[in-house]
Amino acid sequence: xxxxxxxxxxxxxxxxxxxxxxxxxxxxxxxxxxxxxxxxxxxxxxxxxxxxxxxxxxxxxxxxxxxxxxxxxxxxxxxxxxxxxxxxxxxxxxxxxxxxxxxxxxxxxxxxxxxxxxxxxxxxxxxxxxxxxxxxxxxxxxxxxxxxxxxxxxxxxxxxxxxxxxxxxxxxxxxxxxxxxxxxxxxxxxxxxxxxxxxxxxxxxxxxxxxxxxxxxxxxxxxxxxxxxxxxxxxxxxxxxxxxxxxxxxxxxxxxxxxxxxxxxxxxxxxxxxxxxxxxxxxxxxxxxxxxxxxxxxxxxxxxxxxxxxxxxxxxxxxxxxxxxxxxxxxxxxxxxxxxxxxxxxxxxxxxxxxxxxxxxxxxxxxxxxxxxxxxxxxxxxxxxxxxxxxxxxxxxxxxxxxxxxxxxxxxxxxxxx
Amino acid sequence: xxxxxxxxxxxxxxxxxxxxxxxxxxxxxxxxxxxxxxxxxxxxxxxxxxxxxxxxxxxxxxxxxxxxxxxxxxxxxxxxxxxxxxxxxxxxxxxxxxxxxxxxxxxxxxxxxxxxxxxxxxxxxxxxxxxxxxxxxxxxxxxxxxxxxxxxxxxxxxxxxxxxxxxxxxxxxxxxxxxxxxxxxxxxxxxxxxxxxxxxxxxxxxxxxxxxxxxxxxxxxxxxxxxxxxxxxxxxxxxxxxxxxxxxxxxxxxxxxxxxxxxxxxxxxxxxxxxxxxxxxxxxxxxxxxxxxxxxxxxxxxxxxxxxxxxxxxxxxxxxxxxxxxxxxxxxxxxxxxxxxxxxxxxxxxxxxxxxxxxxxxxxxxxxxxx
Numbered sequence: 008x009x010x011x012x013x014x015x016x017x018x019x020x021x022x023x024x025x026x027x028x029x030x031x032x033x034x035x036x037x038x039x040x041x042x043x044x045x046x047x048x049x050x051x052x053x054x055x056x057x058x059x060x061x062x063x064x065x066x067x068x069x070x071x072x073x074x075x076x077x078x079x080x081x082x083x084x085x086x087x088x089x090x091x092x093x094x095x096x097x098x099x100x101x102x103x104x105x106x107x108x109x110x111x112x113x114x115x116x117x118x119x120x121x122x123x124x125x126x127x128x129x130x131x132x133x134x135x136x137x138x139x140x141x142x143x144x145x146x147x148x149x150x151x152x153x154x155x156x157x158x159x160x161x162x163x164x165x166x167x168x169x170x171x172x173x174x175x176x177x178x179x180x181x182x183x184x185x186x187x188x189x190x191x192x193x194x195x196x197x198x199x200x201x202x203x204x205x206x207x208x209x210x211x212x213x214x215x216x217x218x219x220x221x222x223x224x225x226x227x228x229x230x231x232x233x234x235x236x237x238x239x240x241x242x243x244x245x246x247x248x249x250x251x252x253x254x255x256x257x258x259x260x261x262x263x264x265x266x267x268x269x270x271x272x273x274x275x276x277x278x279x280x281x282x283x284x285x286x287x288x289x290x291x292x293x294x295x296x297x298x299x300x301x302x303x304x305x306x307x308x309x310x311x312x313x314x315x316x317x318x319x320x321x322x323x324x325x326x327x328x329x330x331x332x333x334x335x336x337x338x339x340x341x342x343x344x345x346x347x348x349x350x351x352x353x354x355x356x357x358x359x360x361x362x363x364x365x366x367x368x369x370x371x372x373x374x375x376x377x378x379x380x381x382x383x384x385x386x387x388x389x390x391x392x393x394x395x396x397x398x399x400x401x402x403x404x405x406x407x408x409x410x411x412x413x414x415x416x417x418x419x420x421x422x423x424x425x
Numbered sequence: 426x427x428x429x430x431x432x433x434x435x436x437x438x439x440x441x442x443x444x445x446x447x448x449x450x451x452x453x454x455x456x457x458x459x460x461x462x463x464x465x466x467x468x469x470x471x472x473x474x475x476x477x478x479x480x481x482x483x484x485x486x487x488x489x490x491x492x493x494x495x496x497x498x499x500x501x502x503x504x505x506x507x508x509x510x511x512x513x514x515x516x517x518x519x520x521x522x523x524x525x526x527x528x529x530x531x532x533x534x535x536x537x538x539x540x541x542x543x544x545x546x547x548x549x550x551x552x553x554x555x556x557x558x559x560x561x562x563x564x565x566x567x568x569x570x571x572x573x574x575x576x577x578x579x580x581x582x583x584x585x586x587x588x589x590x591x592x593x594x595x596x597x598x599x600x601x602x603x604x605x606x607x608x609x610x611x612x613x614x615x616x617x618x619x620x621x622x623x624x625x626x627x628x629x630x631x632x633x634x635x636x637x638x639x640x641x642x643x644x645x646x647x648x649x650x651x652x653x654x655x656x657x658x659x660x661x662x663x664x665x666x667x668x669x670x671x672x673x674x675x676x677x678x679x680x681x682x683x684x685x686x687x688x689x690x691x692x693x694x695x696x697x698x699x700x701x702x703x704x705x706x707x708x709x710x711x712x713x714x715x716x717x718x719x720x721x722x723x724x725x726x727x728x729x730x731x732x733x734x735x736x737x738x739x740x741x742x743x744x745x746x747x748x749x750x751x752x753x754x755x756x757x758x759x760x761x762x763x764x765x766x767x768x769x770x771x772x773x774x775x776x777x778x779x780x781x782x783x784x785x786x787x788x789x790x791x792x793x794x795x796x
Contacts, residue, residue, distance in 0.1 A: 009646065045649065046644070046645070046646050046647075046649065047644075049643050049644055051491075061651065061653070061662060061663070062662050062663075065649070066649070067643045067644055067645070067649060067650050067651065068651045068652070068653075068661070069491075069494050069521070069643060069651070069652040069653070070651075070652070070653045070654060070655060070657075070663065071487070071490070071517050071521075071654050072487075072513060072514065072517050072654065075483070075487045075514065075517075078483070078484045078487030078488060078491070079487045079488075079490055079491045079494075080491065081487070081488055081491060082487060082488035082489065082490055082491015082492045082493075082494070082495070082499075083491040083492075083494055083495050083643055083644075084491070084495075085475075085477070085488070085491070085492065085495075086453075086491055086492035086493070086494065086495025086496065086497040086642075087495045087496075087642075087643065087644045088495075089644065092644045108480060108481065108483075108484065109484060109487070112480050112484060233453075233475055234475060235474050235475055236474060236475075237474060238447075238471065238472055238473075238474070240444060240448075240472075241440050241443060241444050241468060241471060241472050242434070242436075242440070242444055242607060245434040245435070245436055245607075246434065246435070247432050247433065247434060247607075248433050248434065248435065248604075249433065277435070277602070280435055280602065280604070281435055283604075284433055284435060284604050288604075289603075289604045290435070290603070290604045291601055291602065291603045291604070292435075292601070292602045292603075293597070293600065293601040293602070294600075295541065298460070298540070298541075315604075316603065317568070317711035317712075317714045317715050318711045318712040318714075318715045318785070318787065318788050319597065319601050319603070319711070319785070320712070320784070320785040320787050322787060322789075
């Protein structure tokens with residue numbers, strides 16, 4: 008039933024004297040005063056003492072992992088995409104420490120959630136260990152971590168772009184600060200000082216000094232909402248290729264093309280594959296190149312076949328075409344004895360001369376430039392073997408955005424003398 | 426799509442899987458870049474109605490869970506290093522019973538291994554991914570047509586069983602371009618997400634004989650929805666050592682066991698008189714298909730089982746293996762992971778493993794093992 012009552016009539020589960028109950032009641036009061044109903048409210052809870060809150064709220068709730076509630080809340084808020092629904096994320100200082108990145112990311116994106124941090128300065132459920140938000144004064148009492156200041160999550164969130172960030176240290180201000188936070192359209196965070204009665208009180212002399220000062224910061228920003236855009240099918244962009252030429256390939260031909268990254272090797276190989284398709288063949292293509300762009304080797308394997316190609320491995324390529332040092336150095340250890348080797352003239356040396364394979368040299372780089380050499384070599388190979396119609400290759404490049412340059416490389420390849 | 430003519434295109438399975446996701450009704454792609462899943466990320470930006478660039482894989486999984494809890498179907502794609510970071514969140518989404526699809530593109534491990542070398546090394550991790558050994562559905566695809574249909578089945582399963590589903594693939598399966606006839610793709614219609622039949626009074630985790638709770642998103646105006654990753658009762662509230670909560674926890678396994686036949690996908694290509702069976706999945710399937718053709722041409726009698734529902738293991742798959750005197754497992758890893766899932770560490774003498782790392786297993790290597 009929809010109602011403007013946010014809390015259940017459940018006894019607070021917290022230790023005697025713990026401030027968490029007051030924060031929970033303040034959240035409910037703020038929401039009720041702002042007119043939210045229980046069905047407008049989603050509580051996202053974390054792990055730890057702050058994670059006991061679900062049954063207290065008579066609202067929607069989702070209870071996840073330690074430290075991840077702000078990220079889960081971001082997903083819920085973007086997924087709901089409904090400004091009338093309010094996502095309240097509740098976590099402790101331990102949760103903030105584990106998932107600091109999630110808080111900063113939500114703030115940076117200014118996602119419409121309110122993050123309530125119940126800072127009791129420690130991990131209460133596991134025995135009172137310090138967290139990343141434990142203050143210096145508090146830690147000094149425990150005789151370790153000298154001069155390791157706490158994260159100021161309020162300032163961090165503000166610096167990351169949060170629309171609203173505040174720390175509340177006086178119970179009297181809780182509801183009003185929360186109302187300010189909840190009313191903000193975007194990411195808001197309120198850190199509450201809620202000292203642990205079980206593990207902190209007895210070890211502290213001066214209560215007032217252990218928390219940071221109350222503060223409020225704002226960034227004037229528009230919240231990031233989920234964006235939706237209907238798009239057309241990826242398959243609609245694919246070129247439909249029909250057989251227009253004949254080929255002399257009887258079964259299956261495999262070819263390796265090797266050169267330098269940025270040398271047009273991958274695009275030449277793809278053009279060869281589609282050339283095969285224009286010739287009524289089935290084709291596959293796969294590439295290998297380093298993770299860097301425009302540096303090092305670039306290798307592509309193409310298989311052309313009269314029947315659909317299942318296994319795409321290429322143990323013994325019919326032809327290996329290499330147009331640069333980078334390409335040669337990468338594949339020279341893997342040359343099979345039956346392959347025909349087509350090399351750029353620049354690769355003529357003792358090593359290549361000692362190959363037992365059939366080796367052909369051509370001046371591909373000089374004729375077509377570094378970027379055209381791979382395609383020129385393919386053009387030469389097609390003409391030399393007569394396996395396919397050179398017009399099929401021209402057809403293949405005709406719809407390419409750089410077709411003019413590519414056609415020049417093809418022509419250069421046709422005129423190569425070996 | 427016209428059915429009479431061939432529509433030959435040059436494409437890759439990453440594109441087909443992405444397209445199938447959106448056609449099946451997936452709403453958002455939440456990505457974090459990792460090789461060899463990069464094409465999913467790229468196509469995701471171009472095709473999904475919504476796209477988010479996550480700051481890390483832990484966040485990605487949380488955002489996915491949030492979207493799913495709010496009623497939107499999320500998809501992401503990663504590789505082992507990303508899966509490792511996602512695993513706590515995957516357990517969370519599993520316990521919460523949130524539909525989502527995670528595409529896992531396998532690459533050579535351990536650790537960062539070789540990012541651009543394919544592998545089939547992550548099945549055991551997915552088998553044990555959920556604490557307590559609850560089965561998370563893991564589907565694999567073995568060719569382009571499969572990549573389309575198994576994506577659809579994965580999304581249907583995720584919604585029908587309210588669960589995260591992993592689509593297991595590998596580098597060579599999704600980064601190799603092939604000529605392909607688009608007319609081979611069956612039509613995919615958006616999967617109906619939300620439960621229309623809700624038993625009153627509504628309890629978020631109360632189930633009937635189908636053993637899956639109704640899917641109603643957070644923020645619903647009629648029903649109060651509570652979602653919980655910790656041990657919870659039917660109301661979705663934490664309750665431990667309680668019969669209702671324990672029944673709810675056991676149900677996470679039972680819902681798959683009782684309804685396994687609904688999600689048992691495999692291709693069984695038998696041959697009369699064959700007493701040898703090749704069992705394979707994913708990237709090794711095409712090599713096995715070629716090997717079987719070659720073996721049969723040479724007069725050898727051999728059957729082929731290509732498994733697509735990897736986890737949970739369908740009893741039907743094991744029944745098929747039981748029928749043969751010789752079972753040859755072909756997978757691109759060390760020692761045979763699927764073999765170990767089926768037969769443990771003490772496989773009977775009739776089981777042979779063909780394994781390799783660093784490159785594809787070739788048809789000739791399979792032929793040699795069978796002969």
